[in-house]
Amino acid sequence: MGSGKRSLTTAAMALACACACVVLASAGTAYASPEPKPTRTPTATPAPVSNKDLEAVRKKLDKLYHEAAVATDAYNAAEEKVQKQSTEIVGLAQQIVKGQAKLDALKDRAGAAARAQYRGGGLPPQARLWLSDDPQEFLDGAGRVRQGEHATKGLMGEMARTQEDLRQYAKDASTQWRRLEADRETRAEAKKKIKQRISDAEKLESRLEKKEKERLAKLEEEVAYQAQSVWLSSGVLSDIKSDASEQGKKAVKYATDQIGKPYEWGAEGPKTFDCSGLTSQAWAAAGHPVPRTSQEQWKQLKHIDIKDMRPGDLIIYFDDASHVGMYIGDGALVHAPRPGRTVTITGAGSMQILGVVRPDA
Template sequence: MGPDRRTLSLGRRSVLVAVTVVCAVTVLAAPGTAFAAPEPSPSPSASPAKSPTPVSNKDLEAVREKLEKLYHSAAVATDEYNAAEEAADKQSAQIVALAKKIVQGQERLAELKKRAGAAAAAQYRSGGLSDETKLMLSDDPQEFLEGAGRVLQGERATKGLLGEMTRTQQDLEQYAKDASAQWQKLEAGRKTKAAAQKKIEKQIKAAEQLESRLEKEEKERLAELEKEAAHKAQTAWLDSGILDDIKGKASEEGRKAVEYATEQLGKPYEWGAEGPKTYDCSGLTSQAWASAGQGIPRTSQEQWKQLKRIDVEDMRPGDLIIYNADASHVAMYIGDGAIIHAPRPGRTVTVAGAGSMPILGVVRPDAG
C-alpha cells in the first residue's frame, strides 16, 4: 500500500530511520536538557495607531491550551468516526454474506419442494390398495415383499425430506431476521458517523479560526510555545532514567512496521485517512502494521483495548504508545526515546519525543 520508496534496500531504510531519530533526539531528547522559552520579539517602534498591540506570551499560552483542547476533542471524534466506519464495513460484509445464504437457501428449498412433489405423486399413483390386498394379488410374494421394503425406505426418505425442508425454511427466516438487524445497526452507525464528522469539522474550524486571528509573528511564537511544552515533557520523561531500562530490539514484523512509518514522514495529517497520501494517527499505525502482515484494530481506542499491553520499560521499536487518558492518540515507538506519529490537522507525519505527551500505556501488535 506504500509508495515505491518501499523498494529501498533494508540498509538504506535503516539509515533513514537512524538519521531521523538522531536528529530528533539530539535536539529534543537529551536527558537533563532544559528548554529555554522563546525570545520575545521586540515591540514594534511604530505608533499604536499603525500597529496592533502584541499578544503577550501568557495570552499565547492560553491560546495554545485552547487549541490543544479543540484538537483533542477532534481526535476523540475522529476515533468515533473511524470506529463507525469500521463497524459499517463489517456489517455490510455480514449483510452480503447473509444475502448469499438466503439465495442458496431459497434454491435448496425449491429443490426440496420439487423432490417432495415427485414423491407425493408417486405415492398417489401407487395408492388405493392396502398392503394385504397387494400381497394376495401378487404373483410373486417375494417380489412384493422386496417392493414393500423399498416403499418403506421411500417413506422414510420422504419424512427426511420434509424435515430438511422445515429446517431450511427456519434457516431462511433466521437469515432474514439477522439481515434486518444488521441493516438497523448499519443505519445507527451511519448516524453516529455523521454526528462524529460534524463534531470533527466544528472543532477543527474553531481551531483554525482561533489561529487565523493571530499575526504571523504571533503564530511563530505560538509554534515555539508548542515546541517548548513538548520539549519540557520529553525532558522530564527522560530525566526519570527511563531509557536506561528500555533496551528491547524490534521483531522482524516490528522492523517492517517502523520502515513503513518512516517512509510516510512529511505526509499531511487528515482525519479518517489511512494513506497512502494522508493519515490520521491510528490510520498510520494500522497501515504500518498491515504492511508487516499483522492486522490490528483501526482506532487508537480499540488498539488500546484489544492489543497486548506491555510495560513501558519493556517496549521495543514497532510497539504502539497510546496517549491521553481516553486513548485518543497513538504513535509508533522507533527507539532511542522517539516516536513517529501523525499529530493533528495542519501537521505532517513527524518524529517526536515519546514522552512529549501524556502516556497512557504501550501495546504490542505482534505479542502472539
C-alpha cells in the first residue's frame, strides 16, 4: 500500500477512535447508574408484655406505692408534731415575756421597799421607843414596819418563784425546740422517700405502651374483684346490719362528696386528699375530730368487730396500718387510693383488712 493511502487510513482510524471515545463518553454521562440511596431499617415493633411480666409490674407498683403510703403516714405524723411544737414554743415564748415583765415589776417594788426601809433609820427598835415622844405612835409604826417586813418577805418569795418559772419556761422551750428540729428532719426524710418511690413507680409505668397500661388497669381491677369476692363469700356481709349514727351519716356524705378529686400525699382537701386526709376531714366535718394518720387512727380509736361494722366506721388496711378508707354500707368503701388515682368507691374487702375502728364509739 502506498504511503498516501496508509496516511489516509491512519487518519481515518484515528478519527474513528476519537468518535468512538466521544460516543462512549456521552453514553456514560447519559446512562450512568444513580447514587445508591440509604435504606431505612424498619422500626422493630416491641414484643408485647406477657401476662406474667405485667403481673410482676403490678406487684412492683403495689410495693412502691405501699412504701410511699408508709412514708406519707410518717410525714403526716411529723408534720402534725411540728405544728403542735411550734405552737407550744410560741406559747412558752409569750410566757417568758410575761414572766420577765412581772419580774421587772417585782424588782422595782423590792427596790422601793428597800429604800423605804433604809430611810426608816438605823437605830434599833428599843432606842426608837425610848426616844419617841408618843409611845403609842411608835407602836403603831412598829406594827406597820412588821407588816412591811412580811410584805417584803412575800415579795422576795414571789420574785424567786417567778425566776424559777422563767428558768422552767426556757428549759421547756429548749426541749421543744430540739424535738421540733428532730421532727423536721423526720418530715424531710419522709418527703424525700415519698417522692423517690412515686418517681420510681411513674418511671415503671411510663415504660408501658398505652394498651399495656390498659391491661394493667384491668389486671388491678381483677385482683381487687377477686379479693372482694373472697371476702363476700365468707358471709361477712350477712352479719353487718348496723345503721350509721347521725355523725356517721355526715361523715359518709362528706367523704362521698369528694369522689373524683385527685389523690395527693399530705393533702387534707379541699381539692386533693391522701387516704387519712380524707377520713380525718370527713369526721371533722361531722363534728368529731380524729387523729390525722391511719396508724394513729388505728391506735387511738375504738376497735370494732367487722360483723358490728356500720357506715362511717374506718377500715384500716395492711399489717402496718398504712391505708384507711370509710365504710359506706353494702360492702363498699370510699377512699383515696394512691398517686395517679382519684377518690373512689371500691369493695371493702378488696385489700388486706387489718381491722375496723369507730370514731364516735
